[in-house]
Amino acid sequence: MVKHSEKLDDVFAALSDPTRRHIVERLARTDQLTAGAIAADFAISLPAVSKHLKVLERCGLLRRKIVGREHHCRLNPRAMRAAADWLETQERFWNAGFDKLDELLSQTSDKE
Amino acid sequence: MHDTQLSAAPTLTIRRTFAAPRARVFAAWADIEMLRQWFPPEGRLLDATWEPREGGTYRLTLAFPSGEEMAVRGVFSEVRRPERLAFTFRWEEDDPAEERDTFITVELLDKGTETEMIFTQEGFRDETSRDRHNDGWSMGFDNIDRALAT
Numbered sequence: 583m584v585k586h587s588e589k590l591d592d593v594f595a596a597l598s599d600p601t602r603r604h605i606v607e608r609l610a611r612t613d614q615l616t617a618g619a620i621a622a623d624f625a626i627s628l629p630a631v632s633k634h635l636k637v638l639e640r641c642g643l644l645r646r647k648i649v650g651r652e653h654h655c656r657l658n659p660r661a662m663r664a665a666a667d668w669l670e671t672q673e674r675f676w677n678a679g680f681d682k683l684d685e686l687l688s689q690t691s692d693k694e
Numbered sequence: 695m696h697d698t699q700l701s702a703a704p705t706l707t708i709r710r711t712f713a714a715p716r717a718r719v720f721a722a723w724a725d726i727e728m729l730r731q732w733f734p735p736e737g738r739l740l741d742a743t744w745e746p747r748e749g750g751t752y753r754l755t756l757a758f759p760s761g762e763e764m765a766v767r768g769v770f771s772e773v774r775r776p777e778r779l780a781f782t783f784r785w786e787e788d789d790p791a792e793e794r795d796t797f798i799t800v801e802l803l804d805k806g807t808e809t810e811m812i813f814t815q816e817g818f819r820d821e822t823s824r825d826r827h828n829d830g831w832s833m834g835f836d837n838i839d840r841a842l843a844t
Contacts (some may be wrong), residue, residue, distance in 0.1 A: 591794055603740050672796075672815055679737030680710050680813075683722055686731050687714040 593639035593665045600636050601626070606643060607659045617653040706815040716802050719809040720776035723800055734758070739790050752781070768795070777802050783815070 597603055605620055615623075621631040635655060638644035642661035649656045698769035712719050722728045726744040733739065737758040744752045753767040779800040786794050796815050803810040 590723075614708060672706050673708065674814070675735060676708055676813060679733050679813075680708065682735055683732040684710070684712055686728070687712050687722065 584634060588642045589661070590665055590668055593643060593661055596637050596643060597639045597665075599634070599637075602638055605631075605638065606657065609644070609655060612655055618654060620655065624633060701735055706813075708811075708813040710811045711805070712809050712811060713807070714809060715765070715807060716804045716809045717776045719802055720779075721810060724773070724775070746770055746779065746781075748773055768798075778805075 595667065599626060604624065607624060608620065609615060616629065617631055617635060620635070621628045624631065634643060635653070635679065639646055642658055645656050645658050647656075695823055698747035719810070722732065722744045730739045730742070730746065733754070734756045736758055740755040740757050741769055742752075742754050744754070746752075748770060751767070752769045752770070753765060755763060755765045757763050765786045766783060767780065767786065770779070770781045772778060779798075782795045783800055784793050784795045784800045798816075799812075799814045800812075801812040803812070
């Protein structure tokens with residue numbers, strides 16, 4: 583039903599961490615940031631940030647470009663879109679079922 | 695009456711109020727014969743095993759109008775009549791590596807002649823990653839999407 587689910591698992595797993603969610607939000611607002619700027623922002627060490635960035639990079643949410651000694655990070659909207667699309671598909675499926683359930687319940691409740 | 699919320703993504707939350715008492719709405723989930731009448735939304739249910747008790751399993755085969763058949767299966771982790779059901783939900787794929795567990799919770803609130811249902815589906819990889827984050831996905835895709843669109 584859903585392709586590339588392994589990747590989706592990774593996206594959802596990556597976003598299950600509050601620090602990583604904040605990094606993603608921060609990047610969404612600023613387009614591009616260096617790893618150092620992100621570390622400064624969150625008052626955590628550069629190695630800790632680097633770990634989070636690696637998780638985000640592996641699942642496709644983050645793109646990193648190394649310029650000299652600086653790591654420039656930006657979001658990859660495609661990966662984000664895939665996760666949002668997955669949710670929308672689930673939503674349509676269940677809402678259609680609940681429409682039917684609604685109908686069923688309104689028919690049967692008169693009999694009781 | 696319904697209200698769908700994607701803002702707390704990647705948790706899908708759907709709230710609905712049904713014009714029926716809670717026991718009846720619970721039965722619509724727990725009783726396979728009632729379930730058959732509304733699930734799936736299109737097409738019909740073929741083979742079905744459905745054991746709504748803690749640790750019970752299920753497998754539903756759906757025939758879609760297109761002729762396509764799909765099966766979904768899972769395990770019930772909680773069944774509290776008449777207020778709460780929790781189970782895993784996993785579509786079967788040709789390649790099992792493509793399958794993913796999602797976690798569904800159905801909560802029913804007694805509103806007298808009406809019942810409010812809060813349906814939640816979470817797309818976490820496993821229980822560990824889900825439990826690690828009960829505080830959740832409060833900051834959402836919506837914000838991010840909006841920011842990316844600008």
